[in-house]
Amino acid sequence: MFDPSRDQARQFFIGAWQKHKNREVLTQLEIIAADLVAHHPEYHPLLEDPDGVYKDFSPEDGQVNPFLHLSLHLAIEEQLSINQPPGLREAFEQCQARHGDRHAALHDVLEALGETIWRAQRDKAPLDALAYVEAVRRKASS
Template sequence: MFNPSRDQVRTFFIDSWRKYRAKEVLTPIEHMANDLVLLHPEYHALLEDPDAVSKEFPPEGGQLNPFLHLSLHLAIEEQLSIDQPPGLRAAFESCQARRGDRHAALHDVLECLGETMFDAQRNNRQPDGEAYVSCVLRRAG
């Protein structure tokens, strides 16, 4: 199983963005990453900063970690592409229909994924896929 380090994940996003801007050939996962970066223009300057790999984003600073945010987006795109956990894609589509905006619906899913991961870590267990999908359905109203 692939388990990249923090710096490898950050370098992936930075390199993908550089390649996109330079109009170089991108892999499918780099295309997906850049589609997400394009949804977040507030991160463009960070991804162009050569020191970004080592920047800290402490929660007490009130700043969201852009690399974590993009990584969660990327995970959700992969989950939606394979409907894993089962029912996630339909729950997302309901959420998107209610919101009328794909990106806003993705952020709803992102909140649910964050809650699911936090709960799993706090209780030292595997993430609960059914609870995750239920959370998205609740947000779909």
Template sequence: MFDPSRDQARQFFLDAWQKHRDGSVLTPMESLFVGIAELHPEYHPFLEDPDAIDRDFSPDDGQINPFLHLSLHLAVEEQLSIDQPPGLKAAFAQLQLRLGNRHDALHEVLECLGETIWRAQRDRQPPDGAAYVQAVRKRAGLA
């Protein structure tokens, strides 16, 4: 999934979750996703609802988009696995030590990633990987 549409990404999540529930064999990416989804039981109803693929989640209505949240989790896990941008893995390790909980640390990184993406879109520039890592380092108490 290098550049999936919104619906393709959501369908991947729905299909992976259904395969998990059926006890089917999962691909490595599906397994990674299922591990993330298991940390978020509040999103299971969306993953079990085929109509959720078309649902809009408006921040104006105070709604968190579960698909966006899970997508950011997946992106961060992939980034950590290859230390991209460079230094992210070490900054995350320090953040996890400070917070004492991997999932809480992941949520802090998700906020940094979301901010980085927002700035890139606002400024019509590529995401600033160095600023992203610096934001994680700051949350870890390193900057």
């Protein structure tokens, strides 16, 4: 199983973005990562900063961790590609139809995933896949 360190995961996004900007050959995963970064221009300065990989982001300070955000996006892309948990792809497509925009729909899924992860951590329980898909469905109908 792939289990990168925090810095390795961050360097992956920085490297994929740099290769994209330099028009270098990218792996399939790097293509997805670079596309995600392209949809987040607010993160470009950080990803282009050589010290960005070491920056800390504190929720207590109201900071969103861009690397966590991009990593969740990447996880969702993988989940959608294999429809895991079952029903996620259909719920996502409903969100996309509601928004008329793929990236906005991905943010609905990202929010649902974040909430599901938070509940699992809070309750010291496994991730509830059914609740996750149901949360995405609720977002599609709201």
